[in-house]
Amino acid sequence: MAAAVPDPELPMLTLADLGVLAEVETDGAEVTAWLTPTYSGCPAVAEMAADVDRRLRAAGYRAVRVRLRLDPPWSTDLITAEGRRKLAEAGIAPPHPSTAAAGAAGAAGPRPVALTLGPTRTAAALPVPCPRCGGADTEELSRFGSTACKALWRCRACREPFERVKEI
Structure with a gap:
């Protein structure tokens, strides 16, 4: 429900x-x-x-x-695999999972997590595939999209703009 x-x-x-x-x-x-x-x-x-x-x-x-509930805070790592699939189908590039989330896959139960303060994760380190054509030659046009949690990107291959959910 x-x-x-x-x-x-x-x-x-x-x-x-x-x-x-x-x-x-x-x-x-x-x-x-x-x-x-x-x-x-x-x-x-x-x-x-x-x-x-x-x-x-x-x-x-x-x-x-x-x-x-603000603690623990929400993170884009909480978006399910189904949610990431639905975003891509709607033409919105899903965020990359963090390396900590990828490493925690299959971990049993809650556990302490080391906190390292630093810059916010960005997509600059990993290619952002175009949700329309799948091309990897994309660029961020604006860090700000239609909502605070999205950025505006463009695919250089198909020339189509698309939104992307920012990593948090």
């Missing part, structure tokens, strides 16, 4: 695909849904919460609470 709610800014993805739906706890006819927004000032949070509330009430829950 809550997992099927579409993201208001990326409607081809559900909140579960995007990794924003952090947890759902049920206790009989009561339910609490925890959302981790892509960033604390995300303007779509109120709409996401209202949509989750509406879906859960329609499913028969009498007491619905939608809470925000």
Whole structure:
């Protein structure tokens, strides 16, 4: 139910695909849904919460609470493989997974993670394939796209512009 709610800014993805739906706890006819927004000032949070509330009430829950969880913070590593596939199909280049996330694949349960402060990850180190033609000769035109979480790119091969979800 809550997992099927579409993201208001990326409607081809559900909140579960995007990794924003952090947890759902049920206790009989009561339910609490925890959302981790892509960033604390995300303007779509109120709409996401209202949509989750509406879906859960329609499913028969009498007491619905939608809470925000900012710790741990959201990361583009939370986007599921299905979410990355849907982004590419919609013509939006998905972010690269971090090397830490790739190395943690298959790790059992939560574990401490070393924190190294440094520059924000960018796509400069890895090629960004064009979601339209698959070409690797692409360039970033603007760090700012239609929403705060996207950048504007262009493929030099097919000359088509496309958006890309920024790594966080």
